[in-house]
Amino acid sequence: MTVTEDYIDASGGDWDEVIERAQATSAERLVVNMGPQHPSTHGVLRLILTLDGETCTEARVGIGYLHTGIEKNMEYRTWTQGTTFVTRMDYLTPLFNETAYCLAVERLLDVSDRIPERANVIRVLVMELNRMASHFVAMATFGMELGATTVMTNGFREREMILDILELITGLRMNHAYVRPGGVAQDLPPGVVGKIRELLKEMPKRIATMRKLLDENPVYLARTRDVAYLNLPGCMALGVTGPLLRASGLAWDLRKAKPYCGYEDYEFDIPVSDGGDVYARYRVRMAEMTESLKIVEQCLDKLRPGPVMIEDAKIGWPAKLALGPDGMGNSPDHIAHIMSGSMEALIHHFKLVTEGFRVPAGQAYAAVESAKGELGCHAVSDGGTRPYRVHFRDPSFTHLQAVAAMCEGGTVADVIAAVASIDPVMGGVDR
Amino acid sequence: MSTENEANHNGDGAEAPENLPDRRGSERLAAPVVRTGMFGTTTTGDTSGYGGLRVRGSAPAASSRPFTDPEDPRTADFDRVADDLEAALGEGAGAVERIVVDRGEITFHVRRDALVEVARALRDDPALRYELCTGVSGVHFPDDTDRELHAVYHFRSITHNSQIRVETTCPDADPHVPSIVSVYPTNDWHERETWDFFGIVFDGHPGLTRIQMPDDWHGHPQRKDYPLGGIPVEYRGATVPPPDERRSYK
Amino acid sequence: MGLEEKLPSGIALTTVEQIVGLARKSSMWPATFGLACCAIEMMSVGGPHYDLARFGMEKFGATPRQADLMIVAGRVSQKMAPVLRQIYDQMPEPKWVIAMGVCASSGGMFNNYAIVQGVDHIVPVDIYLPGCPPRPEMLLDAVLKLHDKVQNTKLGAHREQEITETEERMLRRSLPLVSKD
Numbered sequence: 017m018t019v020t021e022d023y024i025d026a027s028g029g030d031w032d033e034v035i036e037r038a039q040a041t042s043a044e045r046l047v048v049n050m051g052p053q054h055p056s057t058h059g060v061l062r063l064i065l066t067l068d069g070e071t072c073t074e075a076r077v078g079i080g081y082l083h084t085g086i087e088k089n090m091e092y093r094t095w096t097q098g099t100t101f102v103t104r105m106d107y108l109t110p111l112f113n114e115t116a117y118c119l120a121v122e123r124l125l126d127v128s129d130r131i132p133e134r135a136n137v138i139r140v141l142v143m144e145l146n147r148m149a150s151h152f153v154a155m156a157t158f159g160m161e162l163g164a165t166t167v168m169t170n171g172f173r174e175r176e177m178i179l180d181i182l183e184l185i186t187g188l189r190m191n192h193a194y195v196r197p198g199g200v201a202q203d204l205p206p207g208v209v210g211k212i213r214e215l216l217k218e219m220p221k222r223i224a225t226m227r228k229l230l231d232e233n234p235v236y237l238a239r240t241r242d243v244a245y246l247n248l249p250g251c252m253a254l255g256v257t258g259p260l261l262r263a264s265g266l267a268w269d270l271r272k273a274k275p276y277c278g279y280e281d282y283e284f285d286i287p288v289s290d291g292g293d294v295y296a297r298y299r300v301r302m303a304e305m306t307e308s309l310k311i312v313e314q315c316l317d318k319l320r321p322g323p324v325m326i327e328d329a330k331i332g333w334p335a336k337l338a339l340g341p342d343g344m345g346n347s348p349d350h351i352a353h354i355m356s357g358s359m360e361a362l363i364h365h366f367k368l369v370t371e372g373f374r375v376p377a378g379q380a381y382a383a384v385e386s387a388k389g390e391l392g393c394h395a396v397s398d399g400g401t402r403p404y405r406v407h408f409r410d411p412s413f414t415h416l417q418a419v420a421a422m423c424e425g426g427t428v429a430d431v432i433a434a435v436a437s438i439d440p441v442m443g444g445v446d447r
Numbered sequence: 448m449s450t451e452n453e454a455n456h457n458g459d460g461a462e463a464p465e466n467l468p469d470r471r472g473s474e475r476l477a478a479p480v481v482r483t484g485m486f487g488t489t490t491t492g493d494t495s496g497y498g499g500l501r502v503r504g505s506a507p508a509a510s511s512r513p514f515t516d517p518e519d520p521r522t523a524d525f526d527r528v529a530d531d532l533e534a535a536l537g538e539g540a541g542a543v544e545r546i547v548v549d550r551g552e553i554t555f556h557v558r559r560d561a562l563v564e565v566a567r568a569l570r571d572d573p574a575l576r577y578e579l580c581t582g583v584s585g586v587h588f589p590d591d592t593d594r595e596l597h598a599v600y601h602f603r604s605i606t607h608n609s610q611i612r613v614e615t616t617c618p619d620a621d622p623h624v625p626s627i628v629s630v631y632p633t634n635d636w637h638e639r640e641t642w643d644f645f646g647i648v649f650d651g652h653p654g655l656t657r658i659q660m661p662d663d664w665h666g667h668p669q670r671k672d673y674p675l676g677g678i679p680v681e682y683r684g685a686t687v688p689p690p691d692e693r694r695s696y697k
Numbered sequence: 698m699g700l701e702e703k704l705p706s707g708i709a710l711t712t713v714e715q716i717v718g719l720a721r722k723s724s725m726w727p728a729t730f731g732l733a734c735c736a737i738e739m740m741s742v743g744g745p746h747y748d749l750a751r752f753g754m755e756k757f758g759a760t761p762r763q764a765d766l767m768i769v770a771g772r773v774s775q776k777m778a779p780v781l782r783q784i785y786d787q788m789p790e791p792k793w794v795i796a797m798g799v800c801a802s803s804g805g806m807f808n809n810y811a812i813v814q815g816v817d818h819i820v821p822v823d824i825y826l827p828g829c830p831p832r833p834e835m836l837l838d839a840v841l842k843l844h845d846k847v848q849n850t851k852l853g854a855h856r857e858q859e860i861t862e863t864e865e866r867m868l869r870r871s872l873p874l875v876s877k878d
Binding site: 079080083085087088089091092093123124126252253254255256257266268273274378379380381383390392394396404405407409413414416417446 | 549550551552554578579580581582584585586587599601603605608610612631632633634635636637640644657658659660661668669675676690691
């Protein structure tokens, strides 16, 4: 503990001691260390707050407590195996991570326009489902951090419905590794369309329930209105994108501006608000969920039979999987072909799976509009079977820089609301 | 759904000869070939007899005008951007060493001492207006002598809905690149991260400290000369070495 | 069985160990130690669908000083390791640790410079829970197994004897699949 004329550093130590020393000096400002393990900091985020009474005069952010070395680890795996790593970065938007990565790899391979139609529709479908799930968790954790447990339980309950569908499609609740370079890992299983139609019927009611709970709630309004204000110039200077930017009045969405995966063929609106505060961000997220439902519905209408993996044996893994007796997904046609049909195909399959495909040297940048903002993937290849360097521009990482701009001058309670409204996921921030 | 699925199962004729796994995708191989043979084997390791793989040429070192390919809509505004940047830089246009157009993306290779100038022109010139910098990504090329460390920036213009890449290099012996935080404040953490992982010193950064690794960490872990740092994993008496020490498929 | 049959109704006999175990397991307070993906599944367990409250554990302690179970949910980085140990040290005895997910158990797929290869390098672990991430049902199962373990934990001299016996048994154990000679 440091005590100077100017401030008291209370990061660690005994509170009694802090109070005693504080009373002995004339210092009025208190430096408090919040996190990295604190129930209100949205994961392992560390906030170093200088407090003058209840007012936060300086807010600094410490990150890196979840640095996983994913970008380096990927350099020792094949391009296809990369999807299993990127899916674990921002673990609330796994399918966006995978898609951004796969779009970059496909651009490096120069096969972007040869991805089958059905694979693109499925990608959009799972991404939009994922966007809703992510926004529900954003709402839920926001409520929990402000002390509203009902919001949290509702949010997680609604999210379970979406996870059930994603589990049916991909086999996993999280960390799917479903989107692969060239398409998706496997086709939609039977019965999933009916499940999604049920969801489409049920979900608007659930969204309405949540809006009924929060939209006009005086306590909620008091905690969110005019809190953590960030205007448009501030957003632009700090590189803020996604719901935060749209809540500051700019209708910027990569799905419209630079469409990928066929987003140009879908009818949807970009919700905008000019509030610039926590409440506006909440409203934008809520409206985005409704738009996502619209897109999901259009996806179902667009689903046409066809392959879900690129028709290129040098890249595409077998994607017509059936559940084998061992519980693993196998492709019976493909196995029959390589085991009894063609020796060359067997060798080829072995090489493709053990070494992976080669990606021509060069670099590419692909970006998707994830639930949090612009998620960019910069992939560099040296012509080998493994990535030379993959870097992710994670929206949460960029947005956390705005904490100081949002919090300084506000009360310490508003810091919680500000951080929660950014919806940072530390897995994505630290990678 | 089930009928749709069945149709899909039988629909695309996996038995047709041109769709057999070892035939499909042959049209992609029409591109220039730099090497043939089995997946990267340089010695006589090809015991399979299957030498069909051809490796296409590497990325072009530099492109020449016109940058806009009428066949490729992704390149539509490249000529305009190149002209506007040249006009905006005026006499300093020599700062752009070369321009590469590859896979529908344009890259301006910029001398490091002119980086801030270029960034300022990109942001402020009304014809360019790249409002958003999506961070810096470091890449380490140990074999690229005197240009070992690359800093790659991506800029996005919301006004013109355009996207470009600016790349600058610095030698490992003198790893200094000017910081563009004064122009794009959003690059604050991105530059700290690149310093942390690659050891590129961004001159003029307001507080260049480690961001992801602990403050007392030694080395810059994402450089190519830094080991992955895994440990051997023992499972029931057998040991598997960490990924970077395993036998590698080249 | 003698004495039990002569007791009036409403009285049961048990051992001190069993009663202490029952008390300890029935109101276990976990400390929130959510780190990564597993933390989301841990929060799901607290949610209405899986409802950890059925086992008296819905109160996730915000402070380690009022917690006796640490669920390490996610990968532990080298930077986080000292923080984790400090939080563990702040928890009052008796305390238990569940390493949730493969990253916390062994480092998992991240065998690299940044991640601690198993949280047991830092704190003693009672239950290793595999999965990436484990399903909420798996976490419930781990919690129940831990409850069982806590219920049957011995006290005092019995505990010391139990530890010695377990250690000897583990040393004698031969591993299947790969012989160790």
